Amino acid sequence: xxxxxxxxxxxxxxxxxxxxxxxxxxxxxxxxxxxxxxxxxxxxxxxxxxxxxxxxxxxxxxxxxxxxxxxxxxxxxxxxxxxxxxxxxxxxxxxxxxxxxxxxxxxxxxxxxxxxxxxxxxxxxxxxxxxxxxxxxxxxxxxxxxxxxxxxxxxxxxxxxxxxxxxxxxxxxxxxxxxxxxxxxxxxxxxxxxxxxxxxxx
Amino acid sequence: xxxxxxxxxxxxxxxxxxxxxxxxxxxxxxxxxxxxxxxxxxxxxxxxxxxxxxxxxxxxxxxxxxxxxxxxxxxxxxxxxxxxxxxxxxxxxxxxxxxxxxxxxxxxxxxxxxxxxxxxxxxx
Numbered sequence: 483x484x485x486x487x488x489x490x491x492x493x494x495x496x497x498x499x500x501x502x503x504x505x506x507x508x509x510x511x512x513x514x515x516x517x518x519x520x521x522x523x524x525x526x527x528x529x530x531x532x533x534x535x536x537x538x539x540x541x542x543x544x545x546x547x548x549x550x551x552x553x554x555x556x557x558x559x560x561x562x563x564x565x566x567x568x569x570x571x572x573x574x575x576x577x578x579x580x581x582x583x584x585x586x587x588x589x590x591x592x593x594x595x596x597x598x599x600x601x602x603x604x605x606x607x608x609x610x611x612x613x614x615x616x617x618x619x620x621x622x623x624x625x626x627x628x629x630x631x632x633x634x635x636x637x638x639x640x641x642x643x644x645x646x647x648x649x650x651x652x653x654x655x656x657x658x659x660x661x662x663x664x665x666x667x668x669x670x671x672x673x674x675x676x677x678x679x680x681x682x683x684x
Numbered sequence: 685x686x687x688x689x690x691x692x693x694x695x696x697x698x699x700x701x702x703x704x705x706x707x708x709x710x711x712x713x714x715x716x717x718x719x720x721x722x723x724x725x726x727x728x729x730x731x732x733x734x735x736x737x738x739x740x741x742x743x744x745x746x747x748x749x750x751x752x753x754x755x756x757x758x759x760x761x762x763x764x765x766x767x768x769x770x771x772x773x774x775x776x777x778x779x780x781x782x783x784x785x786x787x788x789x790x791x792x793x794x795x796x797x798x799x800x801x802x803x804x805x806x807x808x
Contacts, residue, residue, distance in 0.1 A: 498723050499797065500753055501793065501797070502720070502721055524760075526755060526758055526765065527758070527763075527764045527765065528764055528765040529764030529766045529767065562801060562804025562805065562807075562808075563804060566800055566801065566804060568801065568804070569721050569753070569755060571755075585720065586720065589719065589793075591793050591801065657808075661805055661806075664805050665802065665805050665806065668798055668802045668805065669802065671793075672795060672798045672799070672802065675792065675793075675794075675798065
């Protein structure tokens with residue numbers, strides 16, 4: 483086959499489809515572990531200017547001259563096919579990181595909120611974010627060793643989630659389990675997407 | 685032979701040049717904004733003034749010889765995204781790269797693509 487220089491640039495961009503999936507969760511909930519279990523993990527840093535908003539919440543005593551802050555993201559890449567690549571972006575769920583979410587969320591397939599049953603409250607901000615922006619998401623409970631196993635419906639009530647919203651148990655260390663989490667998200671998005679989306683860019 | 689003054693500057697000390705020194709203090713890229721997974725590709729146009737490009741511009745340009753994404757480039761050159769965006773915008777202004785909006789950005793992802801993703805994941 484000939485992939486010569488005559489091939490138009492636009493054709494290449496259509497062929498190479500990059501799909502974003504977001505992974506939200508508090509510190510230490512297993513985001514890095516989950517991304518590493520299912521994909522080739524790559525380092526990614528973002529350096530953003532400190533805004534007035536973050537100046538209010540971050541202690542900058544002694545570093546008043548520091549105008550930027552560096553945040554590490556979990557970044558994973560899964561080549562599904564030559565022309566179809568899945569990108570996982572994991573960032574902390576706290577409100578002060580929403581500047582990253584706003585950009586990541588545009589055009590994303592959906593999101594996984596990774597939660598720890600011992601610290602469910604740390605998932606509230608992320609759930610609130612996705613609900614308000616109508617970004618499809620599911621909740622995955624990372625079953626840490628020693629963590630009490632809760633009934634899924636108890637968690638639904640605690641997080642005030644809609645009846646149809648999938649909540650699944652996972653082990654972020656396991657490739658199969660991490661795969662199941664992503665599959666559950668795509669199935670959920672498929673079930674809630676209308677064929678109308680196919681009509682395109684109108 | 686390194687002098688005593690230089691000895692403490694090992695890899696642990698991090699980059700000696702602060703990232704924004706590369707960008708002339710700019711924190712926002714020029715021109716139309718682009719997504720993290722936008723496709724970046726070199727145009728292979730001749731470089732009019734090679735001396736105007738920093739080594740980081742050249743590194744980014746080399747990574748874009750085959751189609752790649754903004755996020756992949758940032759990860760591979762190990763520079764913060766904000767800096768890579770500015771470098772990419774510079775290269776675009778010079779006509780050395782093209783940045784295409786990912787298909788997914790314009791609309792919600794269509795069912796056909798979702799099914800392809802699902803099949804791909806099941807086959808991993």
